[in-house]
Amino acid sequence: MVLCSLPDLGGALAEARRVLKPGGQLRFLEHVRADTPGLSRLQDVLDATVWPHLVGGCHLGRDVEAELRRAGFRIDHLDRFLFPPVRTPVSFHIIGTAVRGGDE
Numbered sequence: 001m002v003l004c005s006l007p008d009l010g011g012a013l014a015e016a017r018r019v020l021k022p023g024g025q026l027r028f029l030e031h032v033r034a035d036t037p038g039l040s041r042l043q044d045v046l047d048a049t050v051w052p053h054l055v056g057g058c059h060l061g062r063d064v065e066a067e068l069r070r071a072g073f074r075i076d077h078l079d080r081f082l083f084p085p086v087r088t089p090v091s092f093h094i095i096g097t098a099v100r101g102g103d104e
Contacts, residue, residue, distance in 0.1 A: 003030050003064050005057040013071035022102040026073060029095045030064045032080075036087075043089045060089055073098035 006012045016026055034040045043061035052058060068075060078096035085091070 020100040026098045
């Protein structure tokens with residue numbers, strides 16, 4: 001649960017990809033964007049107002065899976081789950097492994 005609080009997520013993932021050898025793994029456990037429009041909008045409101053100030057720069061509504069792919073990682077394993085096991089703006093999580101591909 002680090003990627004949510006980075007001011008430049010794309011830059012950080014580009015650097016992680018740069019330092020990993022081809023086939024190297026980035027393992028992640030992150031909270032992510034909700035899967036419904038209502039909760040996603042609530043995440044956006046929280047992210048634009050109080051949430052980052054209260055929780056160390058955290059942004060609830062990031063699509064970490066898409067950001068990993070955009071940075072050139074291949075998702076090798078991904079599980080989605082709710083924690084706590086109720087639908088709230090903070091309960092959407094993913095855990096998995098992203099792999100740096102070769103420089104094609």
